[in-house]
Amino acid sequence: MGIQYSTQKNLLPQMVQQAEKLNHKSVEVGVFDGDHAWLAGIHEYGCNITAKSGGYLTIPCNPQAASASARSFPDLFVLTLEDGSKWLVKEQGKDRLKFMYQLVKSVTIPERSFLRAGFDACHEKVVGQIEKALGQYLINGTQIDTILKQCGMELASQIKKYARDLRSPPKARITVSSYGGGKDNPLLKTGEMIQSITYRIEE
Numbered sequence: 001m002g003i004q005y006s007t008q009k010n011l012l013p014q015m016v017q018q019a020e021k022l023n024h025k026s027v028e029v030g031v032f033d034g035d036h037a038w039l040a041g042i043h044e045y046g047c048n049i050t051a052k053s054g055g056y057l058t059i060p061c062n063p064q065a066a067s068a069s070a071r072s073f074p075d076l077f078v079l080t081l082e083d084g085s086k087w088l089v090k091e092q093g094k095d096r097l098k099f100m101y102q103l104v105k106s107v108t109i110p111e112r113s114f115l116r117a118g119f120d121a122c123h124e125k126v127v128g129q130i131e132k133a134l135g136q137y138l139i140n141g142t143q144i145d146t147i148l149k150q151c152g153m154e155l156a157s158q159i160k161k162y163a164r165d166l167r168s169p170p171k172a173r174i175t176v177s178s179y180g181g182g183k184d185n186p187l188l189k190t191g192e193m194i195q196s197i198t199y200r201i202e203e
Contacts, residue, residue, distance in 0.1 A: 025144070026202045027152045029159060030115055036196040043187055046111035056103035058088065060178040065100045076100060102174060110169040112186055115197075118162035119155070126154045145201070152199025163187055163194045 031040035051057045058070045070076060076088040079097065086103040130151050164185065171186045187194060 024203065025148060027148055027155065027199055028202055029119070029152060029155045029197065029199045031193065031196050032198065032200065033196075036193045039193050040115065040196075042109055043112045043193075044115050045113075046109055048106060048108045050106040051104075056086065056105060057107055058101040059104060059107065059174055061087075061099050061102055061174050062178055064098075066178040070101050073100060078103065112166065112169060114163040114166055114187060115159060118159035121162055122155070122158035126151065126158060129154060148201050149199075152201065156197050156199045160194055160197050163197065 092098040
C-alpha cells in the first residue's frame with residue numbers, strides 16, 4: 001500500500017503583509033525643480049505674459065537673437081512698420097536691415113499639456129506592466145522600493161516620449177524663425193526640460 005501526501009504553504013498572510021507596505025505610498029511623475037519646472041508649468045497650462053510698466057517684451061525673430069538678450073546688441077534701434085508693429089533691428093550693410101526682435105506688449109502661450117495628457121495616453125500600458133511585477137512582489141517578497149522605482153521610471157520614460165512627439169499647438173511662426181526653422185516640436189529648444197521629467201516616491 002502506497003502513501004501519498006502533499007504540503008501546502010499558505011501565502012496569504014505574507015501577501016497581505018506585503019500589500020500593507022504599499023499603503024500610503026505613491027509615485028509622482030513631473031518636472032519638480034528650478035527653471036525647468038517653471039517652464040513646464042507654462043507649457044502645461046498655458047499663460048499670458050505681459051510687459052511690466054508699460055514696456056515691451058522682446059521676441060527673438062532670428063537664430064542670432066534666440067540665445068541672447070536685446071541688451072547684448074548695442075547697435076539696435078526701433079523700427080515701426082506701416083502696420084504699427086515694432087521691431088528691434090540693426091544695420092546690415094548699405095540699405096539693409098536685420099530684424100532681431102519684435103516688440104510686443106504681451107504674448108499668449110497656448111496650453112500644451114504633456115504631463116497630464118502624456119499620463120492619460122500611457123498609464124494603462126504602464127499599469128499592465130506593473131501588475132505583472134506586483135504579483136512577484138506579493139509572492140516573493142521583492143523590495144518595495146524596487147516596484148515603486150520601476151513604476152516611476154516607466155511612467156517618466158513614456159511621458160518623455162509623448163512630449164518629444166508632441167506637435168500641437170504648433171510654435172508661432174516668429175519662434176520657428178528664431179530657431180532657423182526645422183524644429184516643429186513646440187516643447188523642444190535644448191531638450192533639457194523634457195529630459196528633466198522624473199519621478200519621486202511619496203510616503
